[in-house]
Amino acid sequence: MDVFxxxxxxxxxxxxxxxxxxxxxxxxxxxxxxxxxxxKPKVAVLISAVLNLVGAFLSTEVASTVSNGIIREGDGxxxxxxxxxxxxxxxxVIWNLATWYLGLPSSSSHALFGGLIGAAVIxxxxxxxxxxxxxxxxxxxxxxxxxxxxxxxxVATYVAYRITRQAxxxxxxxxxxxxxxxxxxxxxxAHGTNDAQKTxxxxxxxxxxxxxxxxxSAPQLWVVLACGLAIALGTYLxxxxxxxxxxxxxxDVQAPQGFAAETSSAATILISSHLGFAxxxxxxxxxxxxxxxxxxxxxxxxxxxxxxxxxAWLVTLPAAALVGGVSAWLxxxxxxxxxxxxxxxxxGGLAFALLARRHPVTHETVNDSDEAPAAxxxxxxxxxxx
Amino acid sequence: MFLGVDWGAFVVVFATxxxxxxxIVTSFALGIRxxxxxxxxxxxxxxxxxxxxxxxxxxxxxxxxxxxATVAGGLCFAVGTAAVLFGLWMIVPQFH
Numbered sequence: 001m002d003v004f005x006x007x008x009x010x011x012x013x014x015x016x017x018x019x020x021x022x023x024x025x026x027x028x029x030x031x032x033x034x035x036x037x038x039x040k041p042k043v044a045v046l047i048s049a050v051l052n053l054v055g056a057f058l059s060t061e062v063a064s065t066v067s068n069g070i071i072r073e074g075d076g077x078x079x080x081x082x083x084x085x086x087x088x089x090x091x092x093v094i095w096n097l098a099t100w101y102l103g104l105p106s107s108s109s110h111a112l113f114g115g116l117i118g119a120a121v122i123x124x125x126x127x128x129x130x131x132x133x134x135x136x137x138x139x140x141x142x143x144x145x146x147x148x149x150x151x152x153x154x155v156a157t158y159v160a161y162r163i164t165r166q167a168x169x170x171x172x173x174x175x176x177x178x179x180x181x182x183x184x185x186x187x188x189x190a191h192g193t194n195d196a197q198k199t200x201x202x203x204x205x206x207x208x209x210x211x212x213x214x215x216x217s218a219p220q221l222w223v224v225l226a227c228g229l230a231i232a233l234g235t236y237l238x239x240x241x242x243x244x245x246x247x248x249x250x251x252d253v254q255a256p257q258g259f260a261a262e263t264s265s266a267a268t269i270l271i272s273s274h275l276g277f278a279x280x281x282x283x284x285x286x287x288x289x290x291x292x293x294x295x296x297x298x299x300x301x302x303x304x305x306x307x308x309x310x311x312a313w314l315v316t317l318p319a320a321a322l323v324g325g326v327s328a329w330l331x332x333x334x335x336x337x338x339x340x341x342x343x344x345x346x347x348g349g350l351a352f353a354l355l356a357r358r359h360p361v362t363h364e365t366v367n368d369s370d371e372a373p374a375a376x377x378x379x380x381x382x383x384x385x386x
Numbered sequence: 387m388f389l390g391v392d393w394g395a396f397v398v399v400f401a402t403x404x405x406x407x408x409x410i411v412t413s414f415a416l417g418i419r420x421x422x423x424x425x426x427x428x429x430x431x432x433x434x435x436x437x438x439x440x441x442x443x444x445x446x447x448x449x450x451x452x453x454x455a456t457v458a459g460g461l462c463f464a465v466g467t468a469a470v471l472f473g474l475w476m477i478v479p480q481f482h
Contacts, residue, residue: 058478144396152404156411163415169422172415179414179466186473193477256415263410268403270476275402277395 002335003210006082009342010206013089015230016349018199020096021108022052022234025195027242028105028265028285029188032258032292034366035247038177038184041238041363047181048188049236055192056200056228071120072130082206083338084119087331089202090345091115091324095316097352103241103361104312107282112198113138114320119328121321134317142313145279146287149268153288156260157295166297167256176255183262188235190269191281196231200224240361245309246286248367251293251301261285261292283313410469417462420455 030044039047071080092108092115099106113134120128164172200219203226207213213220247253253261265281265288272279286309293301327345331338475481 055477058480148400148403151400152407155404156407159408159411160415163412164418164422165426168426169419170425171422172418175414175418175421182470186470186477189474190477193479259414260407260411263414264403264407266473267407267410268399270473271403271406272399274476275395275399277392277399279399 003082005335006086006338007206007210007212009338010082010086010089011203011226013086013093013342013345014199014202014206015226017089017093017096017108017112017202018196018227018230019234020093020100021195021199022049022231023237023239024096024100024105024108024234024242025191025281026235026238027246028281029184029191029262031243031246031285032253032261032289033177033180033184034243035253036177036180036255036258038180038255038258041240041243041366044184045236045238045363047185049232051185051188052192052196052235053228053232055189055194056196056224056231058189058193071116071128079124080120080205080209081123081332082209083332084123084328085116085202085206085209086338087119087122087328087341088112088116088324090327090341091118091320091322094323094345094348095320097349098319099312099316100239100241101352101356102308102312103245104309105242105246105282105286106309106312106316107142107280108195109198109280110138110142110313110316111320112202114317115324115327117317118321118324118326122325122328123332138317141279142283145268145283146290148279149264149284149287150291150294152268153261153264153291154295156264157257157292160256160260161296164256167254173255176259180255180259180262183259183266186266187262187269187281187285190266190273192228192231194273194281196227199227199230203227238363240363240366241356244361244366244368245305246289249302249305250286250289250309251299253289253292254296254299257289257292257296257299260295261288264288264291406469410466413462413465417459417466420459420462421451423451423455 026045026048030039030048033039034041034044089112092111095106095111095114096108099111117129117134160176161167167173167176200223203223204213204217204219207220207223208215208217251257265285268279268284268288269281272284290301290306293299327341331341
């Protein structure tokens with residue numbers, strides 16, 4: 001009975017995580033398309049949602065890469081229990097909601113790793129975590145990704161403006177918008193194949209650990225379906241708060257910049273994952289936008305916003321680890337403790353949702369570039385968005 | 387290997403991404419330039435798309451484009467199309 005309760009809780013929270021992953025990362029692919037007007041906001045999130053769903057079905061190589069070797073599993077290592085996975089997911093979801101509330105694009109994968117690390121440290125001691133792997137697979141790629149993508153996008157933006165005479169040639173704005181829509185769609189599809197799989201991996205691992213499914217077997221159809229739908233729904237509902245930050249507040253993205261940024265992101269993401277040197281989608285796309293801002297003459301990059309995003313990236317892993325650790329400590333005490341964690345997580349999620357409603361960002365206000373107060377004014381004058 | 391990162395692979399990723407993006411963006415922008423054939427966007431490149439360029443009075447917009455420019459521009463856009471197809475091939479595991 002206990003095992004069953006735990007498994008149900010893990011499946012539910014994993015799908016919630018998948019959902020937050022979706023609406024957190026819509027911005028990665030679609031923020032610039034929305035900002036330049038290449039796509040209407042609702043159309044952009046619909047395309048992104050469909051492509052994420054398609055992506056979820058394209059590949060189901062089970063992610064035993066869920067923890068990427070960060071947690072020493074198997075012989076001589078620790079036994080990853082469903083309770084630890086549950087606690088880790090709680091940490092990841094809470095952190096994702098916190099950064100969404102603040103409108104900051106942060107990596108959902110880092111939140112997941114952080115949550116799992118925290119849970120593993122509490123559940124099995126500091127020795128359970130391989131910090132060398134944390135450095136080489138999480139910290140360094142996080143530093144490298146935005147720089148690589150930023151340099152590529154800077155060059156691309158300069159070239160795009162140079163060749164089209166600062167985009168004054170007839171058809172250049174429309175042309176770049178079309179190009180941008182296509183490259184942004186590629187980013188969305190690639191995102192779907194990666195991120196929905198992570199949650200499938202988590203659920204499948206739990207089912208295997210609980211003995212409901214044979215070791216080494218592929219994810220079941222309902223798992224694939226549920227994960228695909230959860231990420232697609234999250235994507236469709238759209239993280240407008242994060243989109244506004246990425247598309248308007250880092251720098252006011254224009255069509256040639258959007259095209260250059262999305263093409264750089266698509267190329268960097270596809271090439272890096274193809275060559276086995278996976279870079280984070282979130283960090284690549286944010287870096288590209290900064291690069292696109294620097295590549296255009298007289299465009300302003302708001303370094304204050306960039307600084308906020310960078311600090312969110314720094315804090316993501318430890319913060320999620322803290323929540324994951326506390327959750328693991330509470331949840332592993334008893335079934336009652338587990339239920340308490342579930343209830344607290346639910347309350348935390350609702351609190352962020354309610355806080356967000358006080359100054360909502362919707363598909364109507366997603367392109368407001370001013371700081372927060374303006375958003376509130378617009379929200380008030382239009383009578384509370386949606 | 388330094389700090390657990392394969393820096394050689396990293397340099398390859400960086401160089402390839404830079405080269406691929408440069409080729410795609412250059413050819414796409416050249417395609418736009420060739421199709422425009424020197425004509426300037428009536429709204430200066432910002433704001434709403436000059437759909438159909440209804441300012442038909444503009445002589446430059448009406449001037450017919452040389453065949454060579456059309457062909458070369460088409461080739462430029464073909465480079466972008468090929469890159470997209472290759473990207474799809476990389477994303478979809480069933481293809482390889």
